[in-house]
Amino acid sequence: MHVSYLIKQKSYERVVHILRRHPVTFLPKVLFFILLILVPIAIFLLFKNLFPLFIEKEMIQVLGILLGSLYYFGILLFFYTEFVIFYLDMWVVTNDRIIDIEQFGLFSRTISELDLFRIQDVTTDVHGIFPTLLHYGTVTVKTASDNINIVFHDVPQPNKIREELIQLSHEDRKYHYNLDQKTDS
Amino acid sequence: MISIPLYVFFILYLLLAAVFTIFLLINFFHLVGTASLTLTSFVITVFVLGSATLVLFGTFILLQGVGVDWRAPLTLFNFEWILNLFRQTGF
Numbered sequence: 001m002h003v004s005y006l007i008k009q010k011s012y013e014r015v016v017h018i019l020r021r022h023p024v025t026f027l028p029k030v031l032f033f034i035l036l037i038l039v040p041i042a043i044f045l046l047f048k049n050l051f052p053l054f055i056e057k058e059m060i061q062v063l064g065i066l067l068g069s070l071y072y073f074g075i076l077l078f079f080y081t082e083f084v085i086f087y088l089d090m091w092v093v094t095n096d097r098i099i100d101i102e103q104f105g106l107f108s109r110t111i112s113e114l115d116l117f118r119i120q121d122v123t124t125d126v127h128g129i130f131p132t133l134l135h136y137g138t139v140t141v142k143t144a145s146d147n148i149n150i151v152f153h154d155v156p157q158p159n160k161i162r163e164e165l166i167q168l169s170h171e172d173r174k175y176h177y178n179l180d181q182k183t184d185s
Numbered sequence: 186m187i188s189i190p191l192y193v194f195f196i197l198y199l200l201l202a203a204v205f206t207i208f209l210l211i212n213f214f215h216l217v218g219t220a221s222l223t224l225t226s227f228v229i230t231v232f233v234l235g236s237a238t239l240v241l242f243g244t245f246i247l248l249q250g251v252g253v254d255w256r257a258p259l260t261l262f263n264f265e266w267i268l269n270l271f272r273q274t275g276f
Contacts, residue, residue: 002220003220005220006219006220023225058251058253059191059253059257059259061251061253062191062194062248062251062253063194063259065244065247065248065251066194066195066198066244066248068244069198069240069241069243069244070198070201070202072236072240073201073202073205073237073240074205076205076233076236076237076240077205077208077209077212079233080209080212080229080230080233081208081212083226083229084212084215084216087216087221087225087226088215088216088219088221090219090221101219103215103219106208106211106212106215
Protein backbone atom coordinates (compact mmCIF):
# COMPACT_ATOMS: atom_id res chain seq x y z
CA MET A 1 0.00 0.00 0.00
CA HIS A 2 1.33 3.45 -0.87
CA VAL A 3 1.15 6.51 1.37
CA SER A 4 -1.13 8.25 -1.15
CA TYR A 5 -3.78 5.56 -0.57
CA LEU A 6 -3.30 5.70 3.20
CA ILE A 7 -3.87 9.48 3.42
CA LYS A 8 -6.49 9.53 0.62
CA GLN A 9 -4.41 11.99 -1.33
CA LYS A 10 -6.37 14.67 -3.17
CA SER A 11 -5.74 15.46 -6.84
CA TYR A 12 -3.98 18.79 -6.13
CA GLU A 13 -2.11 17.45 -3.11
CA ARG A 14 1.65 16.74 -3.11
CA VAL A 15 3.43 14.76 -0.36
CA VAL A 16 6.31 16.92 0.89
CA HIS A 17 7.61 14.88 3.85
CA ILE A 18 7.06 11.47 5.39
CA LEU A 19 8.63 11.78 8.83
CA ARG A 20 9.40 9.13 11.41
CA ARG A 21 11.20 9.15 14.74
CA HIS A 22 14.99 9.28 14.59
CA PRO A 23 16.45 5.71 14.53
CA VAL A 24 18.70 6.42 17.52
CA THR A 25 15.61 6.65 19.78
CA PHE A 26 15.08 2.91 19.17
CA LEU A 27 18.59 2.08 20.41
CA PRO A 28 17.64 1.59 24.10
CA LYS A 29 15.17 -1.13 23.05
CA VAL A 30 17.85 -2.83 20.90
CA LEU A 31 20.24 -2.84 23.89
CA PHE A 32 17.50 -4.24 26.14
CA PHE A 33 16.83 -6.95 23.56
CA ILE A 34 20.53 -7.90 23.52
CA LEU A 35 20.48 -8.10 27.33
CA LEU A 36 17.41 -10.37 27.24
CA ILE A 37 19.21 -12.72 24.80
CA LEU A 38 21.93 -13.30 27.39
CA VAL A 39 19.56 -14.23 30.25
CA PRO A 40 19.01 -17.96 29.37
CA ILE A 41 22.75 -18.40 28.77
CA ALA A 42 23.49 -16.91 32.20
CA ILE A 43 20.87 -19.13 33.86
CA PHE A 44 22.28 -22.23 32.12
CA LEU A 45 25.84 -21.44 33.26
CA LEU A 46 24.59 -20.79 36.80
CA PHE A 47 22.75 -24.14 36.98
CA LYS A 48 25.70 -25.95 35.38
CA ASN A 49 28.01 -24.69 38.12
CA LEU A 50 25.63 -24.95 41.08
CA PHE A 51 23.59 -28.08 40.20
CA PRO A 52 25.58 -30.07 37.60
CA LEU A 53 23.78 -33.40 38.30
CA PHE A 54 20.37 -31.73 37.93
CA ILE A 55 21.32 -30.45 34.46
CA GLU A 56 22.41 -33.91 33.29
CA LYS A 57 18.90 -35.42 33.64
CA GLU A 58 17.31 -35.99 30.23
CA MET A 59 13.88 -34.69 31.24
CA ILE A 60 15.38 -31.47 32.57
CA GLN A 61 17.41 -30.99 29.39
CA VAL A 62 14.31 -31.44 27.20
CA LEU A 63 12.20 -29.07 29.30
CA GLY A 64 15.05 -26.58 29.42
CA ILE A 65 15.43 -26.65 25.62
CA LEU A 66 11.69 -26.19 25.06
CA LEU A 67 11.46 -23.37 27.63
CA GLY A 68 14.54 -21.66 26.24
CA SER A 69 13.15 -21.88 22.72
CA LEU A 70 9.82 -20.37 23.81
CA TYR A 71 11.69 -17.61 25.65
CA TYR A 72 13.65 -16.70 22.51
CA PHE A 73 10.45 -16.71 20.44
CA GLY A 74 8.95 -14.40 23.06
CA ILE A 75 11.77 -11.88 22.97
CA LEU A 76 11.85 -11.92 19.16
CA LEU A 77 8.12 -11.18 19.14
CA PHE A 78 8.62 -8.44 21.75
CA PHE A 79 11.40 -6.88 19.65
CA TYR A 80 9.37 -7.00 16.43
CA THR A 81 6.27 -5.58 18.14
CA GLU A 82 8.27 -2.73 19.68
CA PHE A 83 9.80 -1.99 16.27
CA VAL A 84 6.37 -1.95 14.58
CA ILE A 85 4.99 0.42 17.25
CA PHE A 86 8.08 2.66 16.86
CA TYR A 87 8.04 2.59 13.05
CA LEU A 88 4.31 3.13 12.62
CA ASP A 89 4.50 6.54 14.31
CA MET A 90 4.66 8.79 11.28
CA TRP A 91 3.82 12.32 10.20
CA VAL A 92 2.88 13.04 6.61
CA VAL A 93 3.27 16.65 5.49
CA THR A 94 1.63 17.60 2.21
CA ASN A 95 1.13 21.04 0.60
CA ASP A 96 -2.42 21.00 2.03
CA ARG A 97 -2.38 19.33 5.46
CA ILE A 98 -0.47 17.47 8.15
CA ILE A 99 -1.48 13.90 9.01
CA ASP A 100 -0.32 12.57 12.39
CA ILE A 101 -0.41 8.77 12.72
CA GLU A 102 0.54 7.47 16.16
CA GLN A 103 0.61 3.81 17.11
CA PHE A 104 0.22 3.27 20.86
CA GLY A 105 0.03 -0.52 20.89
CA LEU A 106 -0.46 -3.32 18.42
CA PHE A 107 -4.20 -2.65 18.25
CA SER A 108 -4.32 1.03 19.13
CA ARG A 109 -3.75 3.83 16.61
CA THR A 110 -4.66 7.52 16.55
CA ILE A 111 -4.79 9.54 13.32
CA SER A 112 -5.13 13.34 13.37
CA GLU A 113 -5.33 15.77 10.49
CA LEU A 114 -4.68 19.48 10.37
CA ASP A 115 -5.06 21.89 7.44
CA LEU A 116 -1.91 23.94 6.91
CA PHE A 117 -3.71 27.30 6.72
CA ARG A 118 -4.90 26.81 10.34
CA ILE A 119 -1.34 26.77 11.70
CA GLN A 120 -0.69 29.67 14.08
CA ASP A 121 2.62 28.71 15.62
CA VAL A 122 5.37 26.12 15.12
CA THR A 123 7.83 25.44 17.97
CA THR A 124 10.85 23.15 18.04
CA ASP A 125 12.40 21.61 21.17
CA VAL A 126 15.84 20.03 21.16
CA HIS A 127 16.92 18.96 24.66
CA GLY A 128 19.89 16.81 25.63
CA ILE A 129 23.32 15.80 24.32
CA PHE A 130 22.21 13.18 21.82
CA PRO A 131 19.37 15.25 20.31
CA THR A 132 21.74 18.23 19.93
CA LEU A 133 24.58 16.24 18.39
CA LEU A 134 22.36 14.09 16.18
CA HIS A 135 19.91 16.91 15.28
CA TYR A 136 16.57 15.48 16.28
CA GLY A 137 13.82 16.89 18.46
CA THR A 138 10.16 17.73 18.93
CA VAL A 139 8.14 20.00 16.64
CA THR A 140 4.86 21.31 18.08
CA VAL A 141 2.30 22.72 15.67
CA LYS A 142 -0.34 24.90 17.29
CA THR A 143 -3.60 26.23 15.93
CA ALA A 144 -6.01 28.87 17.23
CA SER A 145 -8.06 26.08 18.81
CA ASP A 146 -6.78 24.60 22.11
CA ASN A 147 -7.93 21.12 21.11
CA ILE A 148 -5.97 20.61 17.94
CA ASN A 149 -2.20 20.50 18.35
CA ILE A 150 0.06 18.16 16.48
CA VAL A 151 3.39 17.11 17.96
CA PHE A 152 6.17 15.53 15.91
CA HIS A 153 8.16 13.47 18.42
CA ASP A 154 11.95 12.99 17.95
CA VAL A 155 12.01 13.82 14.23
CA PRO A 156 15.29 14.50 12.39
CA GLN A 157 16.16 18.10 11.42
CA PRO A 158 13.36 19.76 13.47
CA ASN A 159 14.46 23.32 12.64
CA LYS A 160 14.32 22.62 8.91
CA ILE A 161 10.86 21.04 9.38
CA ARG A 162 9.70 24.12 11.30
CA GLU A 163 10.83 26.51 8.55
CA GLU A 164 9.20 24.41 5.85
CA LEU A 165 5.93 24.13 7.77
CA ILE A 166 5.76 27.92 8.16
CA GLN A 167 6.50 28.36 4.45
CA LEU A 168 3.87 25.76 3.44
CA SER A 169 1.36 27.33 5.83
CA HIS A 170 1.84 30.78 4.22
CA GLU A 171 1.41 29.34 0.74
CA ASP A 172 -1.71 27.42 1.75
CA ARG A 173 -3.19 30.50 3.41
CA LYS A 174 -2.56 32.53 0.20
CA TYR A 175 -4.20 29.78 -1.85
CA HIS A 176 -7.29 29.74 0.40
CA TYR A 177 -7.41 33.59 0.46
CA ASN A 178 -7.37 33.71 -3.36
CA LEU A 179 -10.00 31.00 -3.47
CA ASP A 180 -12.25 32.99 -1.10
CA GLN A 181 -11.82 36.15 -3.22
CA LYS A 182 -12.79 34.26 -6.37
CA THR A 183 -15.93 32.81 -4.75
CA ASP A 184 -16.92 36.24 -3.37
CA SER A 185 -16.60 37.90 -6.78
CA MET B 186 0.45 -39.53 41.38
CA ILE B 187 -0.02 -37.03 38.52
CA SER B 188 2.17 -37.65 35.52
CA ILE B 189 1.89 -36.70 31.88
CA PRO B 190 3.90 -37.96 28.92
CA LEU B 191 6.65 -35.72 27.65
CA TYR B 192 5.11 -35.32 24.19
CA VAL B 193 2.33 -33.19 25.77
CA PHE B 194 4.95 -30.52 26.46
CA PHE B 195 6.09 -30.75 22.87
CA ILE B 196 2.50 -30.24 21.67
CA LEU B 197 2.17 -27.23 23.99
CA TYR B 198 5.43 -25.89 22.59
CA LEU B 199 4.13 -26.23 19.02
CA LEU B 200 0.87 -24.46 19.98
CA LEU B 201 2.77 -21.54 21.50
CA ALA B 202 5.03 -21.41 18.44
CA ALA B 203 1.87 -21.16 16.30
CA VAL B 204 0.62 -18.25 18.46
CA PHE B 205 3.99 -16.57 17.97
CA THR B 206 3.68 -17.03 14.18
CA ILE B 207 0.18 -15.49 14.21
CA PHE B 208 1.39 -12.40 16.07
CA LEU B 209 4.38 -12.16 13.74
CA LEU B 210 2.02 -12.11 10.77
CA ILE B 211 -0.19 -9.49 12.47
CA ASN B 212 2.87 -7.27 12.92
CA PHE B 213 3.86 -7.78 9.28
CA PHE B 214 0.39 -6.90 8.02
CA HIS B 215 0.45 -3.77 10.19
CA LEU B 216 3.56 -2.68 8.31
CA VAL B 217 2.01 -3.44 4.92
CA GLY B 218 -1.35 -1.86 5.77
CA THR B 219 0.14 1.47 6.89
CA ALA B 220 2.50 1.96 3.92
CA SER B 221 5.45 1.30 6.24
CA LEU B 222 7.06 -1.57 4.34
CA THR B 223 10.32 0.21 3.51
CA LEU B 224 13.86 -1.14 3.25
CA THR B 225 14.39 -0.67 7.00
CA SER B 226 11.24 -2.52 8.04
CA PHE B 227 11.91 -5.22 5.45
CA VAL B 228 15.43 -5.80 6.83
CA ILE B 229 14.09 -6.01 10.41
CA THR B 230 11.37 -8.43 9.26
CA VAL B 231 13.93 -10.65 7.54
CA PHE B 232 16.12 -10.51 10.67
CA VAL B 233 13.23 -11.57 12.92
CA LEU B 234 12.12 -14.36 10.57
CA GLY B 235 15.69 -15.58 10.16
CA SER B 236 16.28 -15.56 13.91
CA ALA B 237 13.01 -17.43 14.53
CA THR B 238 14.03 -20.05 11.95
CA LEU B 239 17.44 -20.37 13.64
CA VAL B 240 15.80 -20.82 17.05
CA LEU B 241 13.45 -23.49 15.66
CA PHE B 242 16.28 -25.27 13.87
CA GLY B 243 18.51 -25.09 16.94
CA THR B 244 15.72 -26.47 19.13
CA PHE B 245 15.22 -29.50 16.91
CA ILE B 246 18.97 -30.17 16.65
CA LEU B 247 19.36 -30.00 20.46
CA LEU B 248 16.32 -32.22 21.04
CA GLN B 249 17.71 -34.79 18.62
CA GLY B 250 21.01 -34.63 20.47
CA VAL B 251 19.33 -35.41 23.81
CA GLY B 252 17.56 -38.43 22.24
CA VAL B 253 14.75 -38.64 24.77
CA ASP B 254 11.80 -41.04 24.71
CA TRP B 255 8.78 -38.73 24.25
CA ARG B 256 6.40 -41.34 25.67
CA ALA B 257 8.23 -41.34 29.01
CA PRO B 258 6.01 -39.86 31.77
CA LEU B 259 6.97 -36.77 33.72
CA THR B 260 5.71 -36.88 37.32
CA LEU B 261 4.18 -33.55 38.24
CA PHE B 262 2.97 -34.50 41.70
CA ASN B 263 3.46 -37.54 43.91
CA PHE B 264 1.81 -37.78 47.35
CA GLU B 265 4.86 -39.71 48.57
CA TRP B 266 6.93 -36.52 48.35
CA ILE B 267 4.89 -35.03 51.20
CA LEU B 268 4.97 -38.31 53.15
CA ASN B 269 8.77 -38.53 52.75
CA LEU B 270 9.03 -34.98 54.06
CA PHE B 271 7.20 -35.92 57.25
CA ARG B 272 9.27 -39.14 57.62
CA GLN B 273 12.51 -37.15 57.36
CA THR B 274 11.42 -34.64 60.00
CA GLY B 275 10.33 -37.50 62.28
CA PHE B 276 6.87 -36.04 62.76
